[in-house]
Amino acid sequence: MRKSFTVTAQDTSGNARTGRIRTPHGDIETPAFAPVASQGTVKALLHDQVEKLGAQVILVNAYHLFLRPGLETIAACGGIHDFISWTRPILSDSGGFQIYSLTPLVKVTQEGVRFSSHLDGTKIFLRPEDVVDIQRSLGTDIAMVLDYFLPFPSAKARMKEAVKTTTFWARRSKERFLEKPTRQQLWGISQGSVFWDLRRQSIEELLAIGFDGYALGGLGIGEPKGELMETLEKADSLVPRDKPRYLMGMGYIEDILEAIERGIDLFDCVLPTRNARNGTIFSSRGKIVIKNQKYARDERPIDENCSCYTCRHFSRAYLRHLYEREEISSAVLNTIHNLHFYLDNFRKIRQSIALNSYREFKRQLLNQIKEREP
Amino acid sequence: MRKSFTVTAQDTSGNARTGRIRTPHGDIETPAFAPVASQGTVKALLHDQVEKLGAQVILVNAYHLFLRPGLETIAACGGIHDFISWTRPILSDSGGFQIYSLTPLVKVTQEGVRFSSHLDGTKIFLRPEDVVDIQRSLGTDIAMVLDYFLPFPSAKARMKEAVKTTTFWARRSKERFLEKPTRQQLWGISQGSVFWDLRRQSIEELLAIGFDGYALGGLGIGEPKGELMETLEKADSLVPRDKPRYLMGMGYIEDILEAIERGIDLFDCVLPTRNARNGTIFSSRGKIVIKNQKYARDERPIDENCSCYTCRHFSRAYLRHLYEREEISSAVLNTIHNLHFYLDNFRKIRQSIALNSYREFKRQLLNQIKEREP
Numbered sequence: 001m002r003k004s005f006t007v008t009a010q011d012t013s014g015n016a017r018t019g020r021i022r023t024p025h026g027d028i029e030t031p032a033f034a035p036v037a038s039q040g041t042v043k044a045l046l047h048d049q050v051e052k053l054g055a056q057v058i059l060v061n062a063y064h065l066f067l068r069p070g071l072e073t074i075a076a077c078g079g080i081h082d083f084i085s086w087t088r089p090i091l092s093d094s095g096g097f098q099i100y101s102l103t104p105l106v107k108v109t110q111e112g113v114r115f116s117s118h119l120d121g122t123k124i125f126l127r128p129e130d131v132v133d134i135q136r137s138l139g140t141d142i143a144m145v146l147d148y149f150l151p152f153p154s155a156k157a158r159m160k161e162a163v164k165t166t167t168f169w170a171r172r173s174k175e176r177f178l179e180k181p182t183r184q185q186l187w188g189i190s191q192g193s194v195f196w197d198l199r200r201q202s203i204e205e206l207l208a209i210g211f212d213g214y215a216l217g218g219l220g221i222g223e224p225k226g227e228l229m230e231t232l233e234k235a236d237s238l239v240p241r242d243k244p245r246y247l248m249g250m251g252y253i254e255d256i257l258e259a260i261e262r263g264i265d266l267f268d269c270v271l272p273t274r275n276a277r278n279g280t281i282f283s284s285r286g287k288i289v290i291k292n293q294k295y296a297r298d299e300r301p302i303d304e305n306c307s308c309y310t311c312r313h314f315s316r317a318y319l320r321h322l323y324e325r326e327e328i329s330s331a332v333l334n335t336i337h338n339l340h341f342y343l344d345n346f347r348k349i350r351q352s353i354a355l356n357s358y359r360e361f362k363r364q365l366l367n368q369i370k371e372r373e374p
Numbered sequence: 375m376r377k378s379f380t381v382t383a384q385d386t387s388g389n390a391r392t393g394r395i396r397t398p399h400g401d402i403e404t405p406a407f408a409p410v411a412s413q414g415t416v417k418a419l420l421h422d423q424v425e426k427l428g429a430q431v432i433l434v435n436a437y438h439l440f441l442r443p444g445l446e447t448i449a450a451c452g453g454i455h456d457f458i459s460w461t462r463p464i465l466s467d468s469g470g471f472q473i474y475s476l477t478p479l480v481k482v483t484q485e486g487v488r489f490s491s492h493l494d495g496t497k498i499f500l501r502p503e504d505v506v507d508i509q510r511s512l513g514t515d516i517a518m519v520l521d522y523f524l525p526f527p528s529a530k531a532r533m534k535e536a537v538k539t540t541t542f543w544a545r546r547s548k549e550r551f552l553e554k555p556t557r558q559q560l561w562g563i564s565q566g567s568v569f570w571d572l573r574r575q576s577i578e579e580l581l582a583i584g585f586d587g588y589a590l591g592g593l594g595i596g597e598p599k600g601e602l603m604e605t606l607e608k609a610d611s612l613v614p615r616d617k618p619r620y621l622m623g624m625g626y627i628e629d630i631l632e633a634i635e636r637g638i639d640l641f642d643c644v645l646p647t648r649n650a651r652n653g654t655i656f657s658s659r660g661k662i663v664i665k666n667q668k669y670a671r672d673e674r675p676i677d678e679n680c681s682c683y684t685c686r687h688f689s690r691a692y693l694r695h696l697y698e699r700e701e702i703s704s705a706v707l708n709t710i711h712n713l714h715f716y717l718d719n720f721r722k723i724r725q726s727i728a729l730n731s732y733r734e735f736k737r738q739l740l741n742q743i744k745e746r747e748p
Contacts, residue, residue: 040695044702047687069670069695076671077691085687296443297450313421313459317451321414321443328418331702 004185004212005244011352013359015236015263018350021213021244023089023141024183025081026056030244030265031353033256033346034059034091035339036273039068040084043273044331045339047086053308053336054343056088057141059268062134063095067117071137079139091268092140094131096189096217097249100149108148110168128169129176136177136184144215145173147189152222156195163198166191167205174209185212187246193218194227196234203238213244213266220250229258236263253282253345254369257362260349272342276334279323282341284368288316290334295320308340309333378559378586379618385726387733389610389637392724395587395618397463397515398557399455400430404618404639405727407630407720408433408465409713410647413442414458417647418705419713421460427682427710428717430462431515433642436508437469441491445511453513465642466514468505470563470591471623474523482522484542502543503550510551510558518589519547521563526596530569537572540565541579548583559586561620567592568601570608577612587618587640594624603632610637627656627719628743631736634723646716650708653697656715658742662690664708669694682714683707 008029009018021028035042035050038061042050050058060080065071077083080090096113100106103115112127126134128146135143148165150158170188177186188206192198199216206214216235219228232247239245244265250256251269259267272282281288283303288295298316310319310333322330345365352361382403383392395402409416409424412435416424424432434454439445451457454464470487474480477489486501502520509517522539524532544562551560562580566573573590580588590609593602606621613619618639624630625643633641646656653664657677662669672690684693684707696704719739726735 039699039701040692041701041703046683046703046706048683068699069691073671073691073695077673077689083689083695084692085689297447299451309420309422315451315457315459317443317447318414318458321447321457325413325442327413327415328702328705329415329420332420332706 003242005242007241009354009356011356011358013356014261016260016349016353016358017241017263017265018353019244019265021089021142021266023057023185025087025089025141028056028089028266029350031260031346031349032056032266033342034266034268035342036061036268036270037084037086038064040065040080040086042335042339044277044328044335045273047084049336050339051088053339054347055339057091058086058088059091059093060084060138060140061095061098062092062131062138062140062143063098065092065138066095066134067119071134075137079137081139089141091142092135092138092144093248093268094135094144094146094189096131096144096147096149099126100151108165110165112169113146113148128173132173132176132186136180136182140184142185142187142213143177144187145170145189145211147191147217149191149218150193152193152218154193156198159191159193159195159198163190163192163202163205166202167209170206170211171209174211187211187213187215187244189215189217189248190235191218194223194231196231199231199235200238203235207239211243213246214239215246215248216264217248219247220255225255228255229262232259232262232264239263253342254366257349257366261358261362272338273335276338277331279330279334281319281334282338284341284365285371286369290316290320290323292320302337303341306337306340307344308337310337310340377616379616381615383728383730385730385732387730388635390634390723390727390732391615391637391639392727393618393639395463395516395640397431397559399461399463399515402430402463402640403724405634405720405723406430406640407716408640408642409716410435410642410644411458411460412438414439414454414460416709416713418651418702418709419647421458423710424713425462427713428721429713431465432460432462433465433467434458434512434514435469435472436466436505436512436514436517437472439466439512440469440508441493445508449511453511455513463515465516466509466512466518467622467642468509468518468520468563470505470518470521470523473500474525482539484539486543487520487522502547506547506550506560510554510556514558516559516561516587517551518561519544519563519585521565521591523565523592524567526567526592528567530572533565533567533569533572537566537576537579540576541583544580544585545583548585561585561587561589561618563589563591563622564609565592568597568605570605573605573609574612577609581613585617587620588613589620589622590638591622593621594629599629602629603636606633606636606638613637627716628740631723631740635732635736646712647709650712651705653704653708655693655708656712658715658739659745660743664690664694664697666694676711677715680711680714681718682711684711684714
């Protein structure tokens with residue numbers, strides 16, 4: 001059997017590396033950014049646009065799809081790839097984060113999590129085994145275990161319990177997963193916030209169970225940046241080099257650059273797509289809030305150096321007009337640009353690692369981004 | 375000077391004809407359908423999608439653009455083509471319809487129209503000369519005069535006044551238009567509803583003034599279909615064959631087919647784009663209301679015979695899911711299909727006229743569309 005992950009290059013200035021995740025729907029070159037497609041579509045974009053932007057994998061949300069359109073519908077339509085007509089790899093988030101953050105009346109027991117649907121209040125009980133089954137039914141390439149997520153800050157005693165539950169569920173998830181052969185991968189998610197003893201315990205327990213990849217959950221939600229980076233560094237030394245690491249939900253490019261230097265291989269975040277819809281546009285020279293009056297007659301593109309469709313054709317003045325008029329094409333054009341900014345930088349990141357010049361690339365990009373709004 | 379319009383083929387089974395409208399930004403093969411881009415964007419689509427769908431001309435709205443972003447902004451950005459980065463022909467509606475239908479407190483005098491902006495209540499007074507100036511400032515390829523539009527039904531005495539005002543304004547518009555040389559075209563708009571004596575008077579008065587094209591306004595707003603068609607037939611015999619005729623705002627394909635047989639060359643309507651956003655999808659086998667539960671697991675495309683991006687890739691089940699989840703891509707995919715349906719049928723219409731088989735084409739398409747919802 002081929003290994004599901006291979007390190008292909010190692011930058012010697014830090015722990016950044018390139019790698020390749022193998023899935024039934026193709027390879028993912030890492031470090032990789034997975035655009036979020038919670039409902040089976042990257043918001044505001046068509047699949048062909050997402051592919052042309054260079055996305056290698058998209059992230060769907062098991063919780064959202066479980067609620068609507070429901071597993072039976074997706075199964076009847078041949079699984080998630082056929083249902084949404086996306087041919088490349090798909091990663092499914094277990095939906096833990098959404099259950100804890102979106103739904104009212106969450107009750108977590110050792111057995112599982114009881115909650116009310118955020119759509120219609122239907123009472124739902126999900127065990128970790130159910131969440132494995134859901135993702136197997138979807139047929140995603142990479143499935144995530146159900147974890148127990150706590151907000152930041154949480155008391156250490158509560159976090160200790162959350163880690164314990166997370167491990168217990170991870171073990172049950174793995175057992176369920178092993179019941180039937182599959183080419184799907186199952187990845188574990190560690191918790192413990194920035195309490196290193198708890199985070200270490202969580203990672204070590206996941207390693208003992210054994211997963212195809214290891215995610216760090218419950219980070220990037222307000223903890224001090226220094227403690228976050230320290231946690232990433234320590235986690236990096238704990239997880240075997242030949243296993244892919246996934247920092248869930250963190251999206252600022254500045255943080256991503258630091259995380260990659262600390263051995264992270266995979267990222268996802270709504271930031272580029274959500275900000276685009278809100279009129280906040282990223283560029284190599286800082287960010288632009290497009291509704292700003294000063295852009296009303298600005299004939300320059302968002303970014304002179306950008307090769308995306310939006311920058312090749314449209315002025316800031318027109319983009320501001322579309323945003324102000326609440327045109328759908330505003331969301332589309334801004335999303336194309338923001339996602340291009342992320343995916344293009346990830347291409348450059350992989351290239352710089354292959355050239356063993358990651359630190360210099362990072363330094364240059366951070367300097368550019370720190371400049372004032374153009 | 376080259377003629378701005380040439381008839382290129384005449385179908386002998388009726389008065390359908392193909393033609394070519396010449397503009398500074400290229401030719402428009404008629405019969406043509408102009409997708410509506412009131413604010414300078416076809417709602418939900420990017421320009422490259424609109425071009426690939428085969429749109430030869432788009433319609434912007436002088437009233438909307440006058441309010442936002444304003445003429446100075448558009449002029450500062452090089453005119454409407456540069457501002458929105460659309461390289462093909464652009465037709466501007468004068469905005470008369472919007473002034474009478476969107477704004478509160480409209481007061482029409484012989485001098486012009488006084489109204490409050492539907493956006494912020496600002497009091498505005500526009501004379502027909504101003505509306506010519508606005509469209510000259512925009513730099514559209516085809517400008518429309520300001521007309522006086524009345525709802526249906528309106529008393530004949532009021533309609534008589536409206537025709538009188540429309541003619542008076544048309545004359546002043548033409549005089550203003552002649553003050554400076556331009557490659558822009560100015561088209562007149564007749565009123566008179568289905569009162570043939572008034573409509574005839576309106577058309578004859580416009581003909582006496584002389585315009586590059588002749589639009590029929592104030593139709594398709596509730597008048598009996600038979601009277602509408604009779605009006606088109608009579609108008610057809612009144613307007614010289616070498617002048618293009620434009621039926622404003624009428625969008626049902628059934629009506630369009632009849633109007634083309636009665637010598638109409640140009641159409642615009644929000645129907646395909648607005649309906650798309652509301653989940654109503656046209657097809658050669660009738661229309662589909664995509665939110666219908668019966669499509670939840672329907673793996674067929676909207677239309678088996680359609681070659682659009684939407685139909686080549688996505689099932690009704692997925693389109694229903696996107697609509698239900700209010701995803702932006704729902705609006706985009708439905709709009710691509712609906713606009714393809716219109717523009718593709720217009721290509722077929724032109725071809726059938728060139729083959730002198732328009733009546734047979736019309737019969738076949740009407741029979742298909744009359745079938746039950748698929």
